[in-house]
Amino acid sequence: MPYFDDRPYFERRAEEELDLAQRAAHPAAVKAHYDLLSHYLDQLYPRVEGDQAGPQHAPA
Template sequence: MNSVNDDKEYYYRRAESELEMAQRTEVPEAVKAHYTLAGYYLDKVYNEEANANAPSIT
């Protein structure tokens, strides 16, 4: 198993989960928080520079 690919898969699943929660809630502050977290997780999947410089969010 490749740890980097496992991590990216985990972060992608978390982003998907946050997006689903954002779509289900009606509280504006919660929607914003879920979308923000989804963005952070997607950065961990797709942005190599962010991965090198960002602290862990797990």
Template sequence: MTDEHSVNDAEYLYRRAEQELLQAQRAEHPAVVKAHYLLAGYYLDLVYGPGEDEKAAAE
């Protein structure tokens, strides 16, 4: 994969995370809100990688 693809993929994933956050804010049912926040988190993990807690748990 080229650097250009990596940038485009990261931009796409970041936009998807933002969209999920907006949907979470608009949702009324707690389970739907939770689902959108979880999806946003997954997209952001793909962009930025795992956090320090996840890295420590993997070691």
């Protein structure tokens, strides 16, 4: 987890990379910006071991 003071930096960089990805014309540039965006989001919201993407269902 990033230090508390790092959050604004990672949030700003994630927003910038999203904007750059949406404006990029070349597919490789789009991918590079989304890869960087993913890195910044991982810093903001680290995955917990065993955590899976998708909806969580209550036991029946």
